Amino acid sequence: MKILIDENMPYAEALFSQLGEVISKPGRTMTAEDLVDIDALMIRSVTKVNEALLTKANKLKFVGTATAGQDHVNEATLAAKGIAFTAAPGCNKVGVAEYVLSSLMVLGQQQGFSIFDKKVGIIGAGNVGSYLAQCLEALGIPYLLNDPIKQQQGDSRTFHSLDDIRLQCDVITMHTPITRDGEYPTHHLVDDTFLADLQSGAILINAARGPVVDNLALKRALQQSQSGEGKKLTAVLDVFEHEPQVDLELLPLLAFATPHVAGYGLEGKARGTTMVYNSYCQFLGLEQQVTAASLLPIAPVPQVSLSQEWDESTLFSLTQIVYDVRRDDGLFRREMGQTAEGSPEMATAFDRMRKNYWDRREYSAITVAGEAHFGVESLAKLGFTVEERP
Numbered sequence: 001m002k003i004l005i006d007e008n009m010p011y012a013e014a015l016f017s018q019l020g021e022v023i024s025k026p027g028r029t030m031t032a033e034d035l036v037d038i039d040a041l042m043i044r045s046v047t048k049v050n051e052a053l054l055t056k057a058n059k060l061k062f063v064g065t066a067t068a069g070q071d072h073v074n075e076a077t078l079a080a081k082g083i084a085f086t087a088a089p090g091c092n093k094v095g096v097a098e099y100v101l102s103s104l105m106v107l108g109q110q111q112g113f114s115i116f117d118k119k120v121g122i123i124g125a126g127n128v129g130s131y132l133a134q135c136l137e138a139l140g141i142p143y144l145l146n147d148p149i150k151q152q153q154g155d156s157r158t159f160h161s162l163d164d165i166r167l168q169c170d171v172i173t174m175h176t177p178i179t180r181d182g183e184y185p186t187h188h189l190v191d192d193t194f195l196a197d198l199q200s201g202a203i204l205i206n207a208a209r210g211p212v213v214d215n216l217a218l219k220r221a222l223q224q225s226q227s228g229e230g231k232k233l234t235a236v237l238d239v240f241e242h243e244p245q246v247d248l249e250l251l252p253l254l255a256f257a258t259p260h261v262a263g264y265g266l267e268g269k270a271r272g273t274t275m276v277y278n279s280y281c282q283f284l285g286l287e288q289q290v291t292a293a294s295l296l297p298i299a300p301v302p303q304v305s306l307s308q309e310w311d312e313s314t315l316f317s318l319t320q321i322v323y324d325v326r327r328d329d330g331l332f333r334r335e336m337g338q339t340a341e342g343s344p345e346m347a348t349a350f351d352r353m354r355k356n357y358w359d360r361r362e363y364s365a366i367t368v369a370g371e372a373h374f375g376v377e378s379l380a381k382l383g384f385t386v387e388e389r390p
């Protein structure tokens with residue numbers, strides 16, 4: 001049995017080689033030729049699975065994507081060819097939420113605000129949006145949810161219109177899939193009109209898919225904001241409309257910019273890989289199952305001890321031990337600054353940073369020890385492992 005995997009899939013080689021011969025290739029450049037005699041294909045979001053890729057797939061019976069987003073896979077084409085498909089919903093929700101929290105905390109420090117004074121609008125209340133809401137609740141930060149699809153499906157949470165969000169929220173964070181059809185398409189959901197209606201001082205974060213935000217409209221709004229003509233606007237982008245190409249006029253206008261790595265925690269990647277591995281084992285009728293936790297190394301700083309009740313400054317320190325968005329932002333700007341827009345070198349640099357990504361962890365990799373009245377319960381709700389001292 002031959003299994004083709006994206007080379008940028010931690011733990012995949014060791015796991016899948018227990019099932020057959022593993023061939024590892026860069027996901028973005030996989031071709032129809034690569035699928036000749038392949039029984040199973042394991043990918044991430046950069047491999048477009050469509051009619052063209054499948055033309056020579058003479059043996060393919062299973063495709064697994066170790067990602068939450070599924071827009072790169074034409075499921076109807078797979079179904080028509082009798083090829084089973086599985087994804088990894090929610091695998092990286094924690095990483096994305098921690099990316100958003102780091103962005104807000106660092107912006108708070110840079111711009112002189114408290115995150116506790118902000119109201120957050122979450123657009124898309126699926127795995128990521130709901131987990132982010134849970135974190136904000138743990139911290140007592142108010143938020144509004146927008147998700148007309150979940151609302152129509154009878155989800156019992158309270159939902160708000162986009163207008164309410166634009167009028168009432170200081171922070172707007174996008175967590176929808178990219179869709180072009182249906183009643184609520186998300187392509188260019190954030191466009192000139194959306195941006196014009198934001199409150200002055202608003203912060204926009206996109207860690208969903210690039211084209212959810214019209215990047216030219218955002219560039220115009222940021223240019224106006226930074227020239228003092230328009231409303232004050234801050235933007236953080238983890239995803240770009242034409243990635244792996246990046247608009248080099250937009251980049252310097254962004255508060256933080258990163259190459260589609262918001263969900264790149266080691267835990268999230270291990271979850272993604274094990275979810276598709278377990279699904280493939282099930283597909284083959286095998287009983288073996290692997291947990292992500294069993295694959296993970298100990299964190300570089302595994303334990304922290306509190307000496308008093310935590311405050312905003314302690315929260316900043318604790319969370320930044322795990323993830324500081326400035327690390328990825330700095331490297332990304334350096335890498336992009338050395339390439340020309342539209343060049344193959346830019347695409348290579350974008351993907352190189354993702355392939356060689358550092359072993360970022362989630363809050364759960366750190367145990368925080370402290371007494372109950374130090375507020376450890378809320379840290380546990382935020383995801384930290386907590387050891388309550390008597």
Ligand SMILES: NC(=O)c1ccc[n+]([C@@H]2O[C@H](COP(=O)([O-])OP(=O)(O)OC[C@H]3O[C@@H](n4cnc5c(N)ncnc54)[C@H](O)[C@@H]3O)[C@@H](O)[C@H]2O)c1
Nearest residue numbers: 068069124125126127128147149175176177184208262263
């Ligand atoms: N940057 C990253 O590293 C990263 C990581 C994970 C996911 N993502 C992206 O973020 C998206 C969300 O991830 P998820 O795991 O929460 O997916 P999900 O499918 O669990 O949730 C998406 C939610 O968006 C809602 N939605 C759809 N259209 C909408 C609209 N027009 N307005 C408001 N809500 C709408 C859906 O009803 C759903 O509840 C993924 O589809 C993926 O594209 C990016």
Ligand SMILES: O=C(O)[C@H](O)[C@H](O)COP(=O)(O)O
Nearest residue numbers: 044045046067068069092263
């Ligand atoms: O949809 C997702 O899960 C993420 O966008 C995905 O993890 C991004 O990383 P990639 O698959 O491109 O490596």
